[in-house]
Amino acid sequence: MTIIMNWTMKITTSPGNSIISGIGFGSFDRGNRVYNKKVMELFTNPKNVGEMENPDGVGRVGNPKCGDMMELYIRVKDGIITEIKFKTFGCAAAIATSSMVTEMAKGKNLEEAGCITKQQVADELEGLPPLKMHCSNLAADALKLAIEDYRSKQAGEPQADTSEEV
Amino acid sequence: MEKRVYLDHGATTMVDPLVVEEMLPFFTQRYGNPSSLHEFGTEAKNALDKARERVMRLINAGLEKELVFTSGGTEADNIAIQGAAFGNMSKGKHIITSVIEHPAVKNTCKHLEKNGFEVTWLPVDQHGLIDMYELAEAIREDTTLISLMFANNEIGTVQDIFAIGALARERGVLFHTDAVQAVGKVEIDVNKLNIDLLSLSAHKMHGPKGIGALYVRKDTKLKPIIFGGGHEWGLRSSTENVPGIVGLGKAADLCRMEMPEETPRLVGLRDRLIRGVLGSGMDEVYLNGHPEKRLPNNAHFRFSYIEGEGLLLLLDAKGIAASTGSACSSTSLEPSAVLTAIGLRHDLAHGSLRCTLGRFTTQDEIDHVIKELPPIVQKLRDMSPVGKGREWFGADDDENDHDHHHELDDEDNNLARE
């Protein structure tokens, strides 16, 4: 076996190799080893969590990378997202990005909201660990699907299947 | 700061102050090299002998010098498995192990597989036990080694080592066991259990990190994998880590003396934790691993509908340190192989929580955890789109895309183990 140490090389464990032990520092005042302060804040106190009665649009996504998922509900008035809620099963990054995307989309018109990218969400959070970048897919995609769902309902089409894998 | 509760003794333990005390003189006063003939060297050599004897007593090894000091459990596993595999090639090139082994064993076996050896990977049942009939059937003419862990590091299941040892002996196959999690917590008698090779590590039993040992039954054929000055009967060349060895010796001695009281105490606390969590009124909380055949200090739970990383972080915020096998918190985004092996689907493996107790764990701490846990689980469940009657969607099972999984060759992954 030859091991060439190369600092740019990404070293990861093989699938499910070992159990992962505690990763924080016991206090969220300053973030921790994995997440910055902003992500931790939003993870601990996420905004807009919950379900919505009779939403105008729903987006559901599953994240095949790690098996997590999200549901996002919107209420739309005059082309503007007036109310938005989510439920997420996932890591701290997934929950924080969910919260962030709902904050970013609220009050925006559908056009603008539909253009929110996962990169923008991550930037708003002042960065995510590289391995957690995919988590922001969940949120950005759920929002797009919810908007699509709303549009297809508006167009009077038969209701589209709102669940999709990223 | 709020009080901190450490329930991650499966990862590592606090060094007992008595151990530290005994180690200290070997840094600044008795710092000789055991190979030197002068008095400094002799002091170190005597300390080495004493530590060896102490460790051997803990596992009831005979009076022969059947113990090799190593840098830890991983090195002990490597010397045992590679050593036995290469040392007995004239008999055959077949090895038997299981799918729930620690990476130190698993990746060593994979390495051998790539180098012309054949490996049988035994599956386990839902409790994490191997099937003795399957083991018996797997043994062939050319089988040289069975390597099965004493107790699993994640779910805490203790294998039927007596039956495995008896079978191995009867069929003339060497038996190695990675007993890193078990030594010092359960009674081990390498002779009664017919163990030929046993790996142990100091830092899992309130000793220092960076030191471990391999028990090698007399007349076991091993080929060295490290070459140098011929220390430790040529099996582990390198000047001995005397302070570490002294620490291991003391840690072993403390375990041996305290075990008659400490093990029942741990079992009591563990069961208090299990009862407290399962009986807390939360729905869909389960115990992973075997209900009885488990380590005295291991409680491994599974909470449906939530994800372990969040659980870990929220517990951490309350000063409680535990661990999880969740995919999200692993660097590979794969759930723990052990949890998959006991048949948990991807989503079920997510909400796992391992609490491992130690010598300094108190009842107060356990009660604190029992009190803090349910609201945290509830908080995460309130955020979750799945729940009772609300089905899982999106990524099911395990066979979804694996494209993110293009890392290094498996054998190089030992670089990054826990």
Ligand code: FES
């Ligand atoms: S949602 Fe699983 S890693 Fe982020």
